[in-house]
Structures are given as structure tokens and as C-alpha cells.
Amino acid sequence: MPGLLRGVARTAVVAGTATAVSNRVSRRQQGRWAAQQESQAPAPPAASRAEAPAAPPAPDMSSKIEQLKQLGELKTQGVLSEAEFEEQKRRLLAT
Structure with missing residues (x-):
């Protein structure tokens, strides 16, 4: 019986x-596919680029810190x- 339990435990570890x-x-x-799709997204036509609104203001430091935390979590998760x-x-x- 101990040999059977050992085998089951080993199988569970390997499967996990x-x-x-x-x-x-x-x-x-x-993540790589998402990044690849973003980089391959077609550029908007020149006419619509001219009509685009001005760039949003630079994010404040708290939003940068939040984004850094999210990046750290993604790195930790692999x-x-x-x-x-x-x-x-x-x-x-x-x-």
C-alpha cells in the first residue's frame, strides 16, 4: 500500500x-501574440490622423506607480x- 500511495503522490506532483x-x-x-497584434495594427488614414484630438496630458506619478506595479505582477506571473x-x-x- 505505501508503494501505491508513493506512486500516486509522484504522479500528482508531476501532473501539477x-x-x-x-x-x-x-x-x-x-502576451506575445497580443503585443504582435498591437504592433501589426494598421495605421489610421492620414485624413483621420489630422482630425485626431490632441494627446492627453501626461499621467501623474500615481498612475505610473500603478502601471509599474502591474508590470511587476506580470513579471512575477511569468x-x-x-x-x-x-x-x-x-x-x-x-x-
Whole structure:
């Protein structure tokens, strides 16, 4: 009986690890696809760009802090790699 329980426990650990890895890979891939779709979005026609309203005012520091926290959470969850996190952080702080 102990051998059977050990085998069941080992199977549960392996299955749990495989599920966690699979979920992490799926989240990262979805993030990459979303970023790829954003970068491939067609640019609006020149006429509509001229009619577009002025850019919104620069966000205040509290919204930047909130966005940094969200980036940190995404990095912790494995959605963003270290390089992706640093790039997004640099862009956010540059505005």
C-alpha cells in the first residue's frame, strides 16, 4: 500500500508541475501574440490622423506607480520576461 500511495503522490506532483509549466507558457505566448497584434495594427488614414484630438496630458506619478506595479505582477506571473519587463518599464518612465 505505501508503494501505491508513493506512486500516486509522484504522479500528482508531476501532473501539477506539468500543468503549471503549461499555464506559464500559454500566458507568455498570449502576451506575445497580443503585443504582435498591437504592433501589426494598421495605421489610421492620414485624413483621420489630422482630425485626431490632441494627446492627453501626461499621467501623474500615481498612475505610473500603478502601471509599474502591474508590470511587476506580470513579471512575477511569468507573462513578461526580464528583458520585456525592463523595456516596458523604460518606456513608462520615459513618458
